[in-house]
Amino acid sequence: MRIGHFKETYVSDQAVFATATSRFWLGILFALLLLFPFVAGDYLLFMANLAGITIIGAVGLNILTGFAGQISLGHAAFIGVGGYTAAILATRFNLPFLICLPLSGLMAAFFGIIVGGPSLRLKGLYLCIATLAAQLILEFVFVHWESVTGGIRGINLSPPEICGYVLDNDFKYYFLTLAMVILCVTAARNLFRTRVGRAFIAIRDRDISAELMGINLLRYKLYAFAVSSFMAGLSGCLWVNFLKTVTPEHFPLMESVRYLAMIIVGGMGSILGSIFGAIFMTIVPEAISTVLGLLVNTFPTAMSFLFPLQQVIFGLLIVIFLVFEPHGLAEIWRRIKNYFHLWPFEH
Amino acid sequence: MPKILSIDGVSLAFGGLEVLSDISFDVNEGEIFAIIGPNGAGKTSTLNIINGFYRPKKGKVFFQGTDITHLQADKRAALGLGRTFQNIALYHGMSVLDNIKLGAHSHLKTGLISGLWYWGAAHKEEMALRKEIEKDIIDFLEIESIRNQSVSTLAYGLQKRVELARALAMRPKVLLMDEPVAGMNAEETEDMARFILDIKEERNITIVLIEHDMKMIMDISDRVLVLNFGYKLTQGSPREVQKHPDVIKAYLGQKKG
Numbered sequence: 210m211r212i213g214h215f216k217e218t219y220v221s222d223q224a225v226f227a228t229a230t231s232r233f234w235l236g237i238l239f240a241l242l243l244l245f246p247f248v249a250g251d252y253l254l255f256m257a258n259l260a261g262i263t264i265i266g267a268v269g270l271n272i273l274t275g276f277a278g279q280i281s282l283g284h285a286a287f288i289g290v291g292g293y294t295a296a297i298l299a300t301r302f303n304l305p306f307l308i309c310l311p312l313s314g315l316m317a318a319f320f321g322i323i324v325g326g327p328s329l330r331l332k333g334l335y336l337c338i339a340t341l342a343a344q345l346i347l348e349f350v351f352v353h354w355e356s357v358t359g360g361i362r363g364i365n366l367s368p369p370e371i372c373g374y375v376l377d378n379d380f381k382y383y384f385l386t387l388a389m390v391i392l393c394v395t396a397a398r399n400l401f402r403t404r405v406g407r408a409f410i411a412i413r414d415r416d417i418s419a420e421l422m423g424i425n426l427l428r429y430k431l432y433a434f435a436v437s438s439f440m441a442g443l444s445g446c447l448w449v450n451f452l453k454t455v456t457p458e459h460f461p462l463m464e465s466v467r468y469l470a471m472i473i474v475g476g477m478g479s480i481l482g483s484i485f486g487a488i489f490m491t492i493v494p495e496a497i498s499t500v501l502g503l504l505v506n507t508f509p510t511a512m513s514f515l516f517p518l519q520q521v522i523f524g525l526l527i528v529i530f531l532v533f534e535p536h537g538l539a540e541i542w543r544r545i546k547n548y549f550h551l552w553p554f555e556h
Numbered sequence: 557m558p559k560i561l562s563i564d565g566v567s568l569a570f571g572g573l574e575v576l577s578d579i580s581f582d583v584n585e586g587e588i589f590a591i592i593g594p595n596g597a598g599k600t601s602t603l604n605i606i607n608g609f610y611r612p613k614k615g616k617v618f619f620q621g622t623d624i625t626h627l628q629a630d631k632r633a634a635l636g637l638g639r640t641f642q643n644i645a646l647y648h649g650m651s652v653l654d655n656i657k658l659g660a661h662s663h664l665k666t667g668l669i670s671g672l673w674y675w676g677a678a679h680k681e682e683m684a685l686r687k688e689i690e691k692d693i694i695d696f697l698e699i700e701s702i703r704n705q706s707v708s709t710l711a712y713g714l715q716k717r718v719e720l721a722r723a724l725a726m727r728p729k730v731l732l733m734d735e736p737v738a739g740m741n742a743e744e745t746e747d748m749a750r751f752i753l754d755i756k757e758e759r760n761i762t763i764v765l766i767e768h769d770m771k772m773i774m775d776i777s778d779r780v781l782v783l784n785f786g787y788k789l790t791q792g793s794p795r796e797v798q799k800h801p802d803v804i805k806a807y808l809g810q811k812k813g
């Protein structure tokens with residue numbers, strides 16, 4: 210039986226058109242992102258930085274959980290390790306920002322590898338509990354190792370400096386955030402064009418057959434933990450330098466849960482989904498409270514029950530999403546894109 | 557002919573249940589070696605022992621003269637043990653092409669850092685791999701038109717073929733195939749039989765084949781091993797085995813085969 214009546218050659222693959230179109234739109238997007246800070250107000254700039262820093266963390270978690278299938282409830286703690294590393298290196302050792310940044314990632318990756326160690330034996334819920342333990346232990350350390358972490362008061366730091374250029378406002382910081390987002394997203398995409406990314410997906414889909422296909426399960430699970438927490442560490446470093454302070458309350462268990470919700474809403478196993486999820490989870494709560502704020506102005510008496518509604522509405526939104534589009538925002542986006550297909554390069 | 561694979565006195569048990577009892581056989585280089593037997597005879601378990609997914613309670617496994625009994629499964633794959641599965645085990649999160657590429661895992665070098673960076677060595681490796689797969693596997697198995705599809709959308713027969721493609725990408729010296737034509741129609745079965753013969757003859761790959769389809773076994777295999785309740789019943793040429801009274805008895809009362 211022959212499949213198909215003509216012989217497609219892989220060179221044609223219509224790849225030429227697809228890349229021309231996506232290059233065009235990526236170019237436009239990049240230009241818009243560069244223009245954005247010049248037109249955006251303080252509030253939008255603040256939100257954009259926040260979203261960007263969150264995107265890096267979400268991409269990291271999606272690599273581990275969405276692509277490699279290892280559920281983690283400790284992501285916030287890894288972000289915390291990065292944040293504290295950055296703050297301690299900057300204040301105690303006076304290391305320049307560009308050294309602190311990769312070291313924060315490496316330190317978080319180191320912790321990620323330790324926590325990921327049992328992942329060969331622990332699967333699913335059991336691994337989830339192990340990462341939960343890591344989260345709680347690290348939280349405890351952030352609070353109680355006062356001589357190093359500054360306890361509940363935390364550590365304050367001065368704005369980062371890159372090659373003599375001080376990033377002392379949200380406008381300047383935006384360009385750092387943007388550069389790091391592009392770097393991390395590109396690196397993540399790259400990974401999934403190689404055997405390393407394929408091995409992650411194979412482990413997620415069927416780890417027994419993955420091993421028989423030649424994949425060293427332990428090594429690749431640890432790789433997934435390492436890359437994921439490295440990005441968490443970078444995100445933590447950027448976050449702490451952005452707020453110019455680090456305290457334990459930035460990295461609670463709830464934050465780990467929020468990151469999981471992010472990649473589920475955005476789309477598990479999708480880099481683009483991580484971006485959508487991070488933006489959604491940053492902007493939507495703000496939008497809800499803005500709308501509620503307006504309502505309170507009109508109906509002052511409703512104040513007492515409108516404000517607690519925020520969390521409920523947000524939770525409901527997530528549930529509605531999962532019911533109607535379990536593959537997340539990335540899937541919705543794919544459908545929109547298919548609808549417009551190769552525009553503007555068709556024919 | 558030199559032997560490429562030897563199973564020497566292997567026993568396997570799950571809890572109290574003995575699944576394989578003192579099984580020994582040799583597979584010669586370049587032959588199609590069939591394993592048959594009723595359901596639950598221990599055929600799949602035998603492949604799993606060879607692959608390193610199960611560890612024998614007793615006995616040894618030799619590959620090209622070296623004892624691999626204690627070698628990890630992934631290292632055995634790298635040595636040249638390819639595998640297809642009775643219940644298709646493709647990765648549904650990947651395209652057909654990526655599934656096939658995954659088979660080549662042990663022959664690639666890209667590490668974590670070069671993968672994140674991609675440009676340069678990793679890119680070159682991917683391009684070379686793509687070319688090799690297109691030329692040696694996709695053309696050969698006639699799956700050009702589905703290479704970019706997601707495997708979950710494929711018909712059963714095609715999924716089996718993609719699994720074979722992935723196994724070929726492993727560049728195996730010995731290919732372990734667990735019921736490659738189960739559930740296929742006559743035409744698909746014939747295609748698969750032809751592919752298996754081509755793989756043996758043109759690529760000089762040794763094949764260990766589990767199958768319930770007796771006609772196919774008789775047509776293409778060089779030697780046949782018969783298992784029953786974890787015991788080795790007999791072994792010989794397809795003709796000898798077919799006439800063996802114990803084999804006839806074991807298959808009696810069984811529709812299959």
Ligand SMILES: Nc1ncnc2c1ncn2[C@@H]1O[C@H](COP(=O)(O)OP(=O)(O)OP(=O)(O)O)[C@@H](O)[C@H]1O
Pocket residue numbers: 570575593594595596597598599600601602642
């Ligand atoms: N992981 C396992 N745990 C417990 N029992 C097992 C396991 N794997 C196989 N068995 C048992 O071992 C016996 C042999 O199974 P095996 O899958 O090797 O049979 P088979 O010859 O491949 O049969 P079939 O033709 O149905 O595929 C069966 O009784 C099966 O239930």
Ligand SMILES: [Mg+2]
Pocket residue numbers: 599600601642734
């Ligand atoms: Mg079987």
